[in-house]
Amino acid sequence: MILERKKAPNIAQLGRQYDRQYETMLQQFDAQKSFETLSQFSALMQVYAGAMREISTKLENLDDEFQYRDLANPIHHMESRLKSLESILGKLQRKGLPLELESVKDNIRDIAGIRVICNYIDDVYEVAELLSKQDDVEVLRVKDYIKNPKPNGYRSLHIIYTVPVFLSDGPHVTPVEVQFRTIAMDYWASLEHQLRYKNTLPDTDIAEHSKTLLAVATQLSSVENAMQEIHRDITRHHETVDAIEAVASASRAQRTKENAAAIDALDTATPTHDAAANEAPSESSSAKAAASSAPSPATLATTKSVKPAQPVKPVRK
Ligand code: GTP
Ligand code: MG
Numbered sequence: 001m002i003l004e005r006k007k008a009p010n011i012a013q014l015g016r017q018y019d020r021q022y023e024t025m026l027q028q029f030d031a032q033k034s035f036e037t038l039s040q041f042s043a044l045m046q047v048y049a050g051a052m053r054e055i056s057t058k059l060e061n062l063d064d065e066f067q068y069r070d071l072a073n074p075i076h077h078m079e080s081r082l083k084s085l086e087s088i089l090g091k092l093q094r095k096g097l098p099l100e101l102e103s104v105k106d107n108i109r110d111i112a113g114i115r116v117i118c119n120y121i122d123d124v125y126e127v128a129e130l131l132s133k134q135d136d137v138e139v140l141r142v143k144d145y146i147k148n149p150k151p152n153g154y155r156s157l158h159i160i161y162t163v164p165v166f167l168s169d170g171p172h173v174t175p176v177e178v179q180f181r182t183i184a185m186d187y188w189a190s191l192e193h194q195l196r197y198k199n200t201l202p203d204t205d206i207a208e209h210s211k212t213l214l215a216v217a218t219q220l221s222s223v224e225n226a227m228q229e230i231h232r233d234i235t236r237h238h239e240t241v242d243a244i245e246a247v248a249s250a251s252r253a254q255r256t257k258e259n260a261a262a263i264d265a266l267d268t269a270t271p272t273h274d275a276a277a278n279e280a281p282s283e284s285s286s287a288k289a290a291a292s293s294a295p296s297p298a299t300l301a302t303t304k305s306v307k308p309a310q311p312v313k314p315v316r317k
Contacts, residue, residue: 040101045082045111050165051174052080052112058137059116062130072235074123076183079115083108109140109160110177117186120228121146124157124180131161131178138162140175146185152210153217154189156181184220188213 056078063075083091088104088111097103104111118124124146132139143158157180164171181189192213195206 037101041085041104044101044104047165047167047172047174048082048112048176050167050172051163051176052082052114054163054165055112055114055131055137055161055176055178056080058131058134059114059127062127072119074118074120074127076117076119078117081113083111083113109175112174112176113179114176115179115181115186118180118182120231121182121224122228122232124182128157128159128178128180132159136164138173146181149217149221152192153214154192155185155217155221156189182224184224188217188220 059075059078063073066073088108089099091108092099092103095107097107116124116127118127131137138161140160140162141158142160146155146157149155158177159180160175160177162173162175164173166172195201195209195213199206201209
């Protein structure tokens with residue numbers, strides 16, 4: 001499966017999530033802490049879920065097209081997620097922004113997030129470019145951590161797109177954050193994320209592992225570049241062979257057409273033996289008839305532009 005979908009939360013889900021842990025945050029989010037706010041939030045999340053589907057479908061379509069064209073699929077797999085209410089509110093708080101619905105819409109651009117894991121670095125840029133060029137998609141922000149890795153070694157291409165989601169009241173232009181990375185970058189980022197957020201190691205060990213991860217990021221990058229070169233060479237060769245085959249096939253088709261035309265010309269130009277036999281009461285009249293009706297080879301050549309005595313070449317299959 002290329003795309004893993006998560007449902008946008010509905011009101012029942014939100015109700016279940018509504019525990020003491022962030023009850024206080026919700027109180028700040030809306031003084032009345034009302035059902036209305038929850039349903040507005042839920043409606044907003046549906047729009048983000050729609051935007052995520054729009055972009056995911058576009059990416060799947062592009063990936064499929066490569067397959068139809070007998071080219072290697074650029075996308076290895078995709079993941080998508082909607083930010084939880086808890087982390088949306090947490091992010092607003094960290095940024096010192098008002099805990100309001102409008103503030104969510106205006107300031108949080110990664111509510112809908114898609115991670116596109118590609119096979120090679122070339123694929124990352126090609127897929128990102130093809131998506132960016134689409135008419136209904138706008139590029140809001142690009143952060144290229146592949147060309148400029150983060151100090152800890154993190155590499156990925158982050159692009160925030162907007163896409164219209166058409167609902168009953170019209171289009172809702174909605175942001176979606178897409179992280180494009182290779183398999184190796186994803187492998188690295190998962191472990192780094194684990195080290196940063198999900199471990200109980202002493203600080204000295206974390207520091208040591210972080211140093212190692214930075215060195216590993218450089219090694220992975222050079223391994224990837226070497227593999228990319230091999231892949232480019234294979235692709236180039238494959239394309240050259242395809243191009244030669246296309247020229248050969250076009251020239252075979254052209255020869256077939258010419259042969260058919262030559263045969264047609266000969267058929268119309270030369271009287272058949274049967275016709276000659278039927279018309280031949282005597283040798284002298286038959287010779288006369290032949291002389292008067294059959295054009296001379298010279299006439300044929302000039303009037304029909306066909307070489308009369310050329311043997312027809314066999315068609316090479
Ligand atoms: P925030 O979304 O508020 O973090 O700001 P931003 O959108 O400007 O951040 P950025 O685009 O740089 O990165 C956002 C996302 O990229 C994070 O949520 C992670 O998924 C991923 N990311 C960024 N930096 C790192 C990193 O150093 N390590 C790992 N593992 N992931 C990272
Ligand atoms: Mg972000």
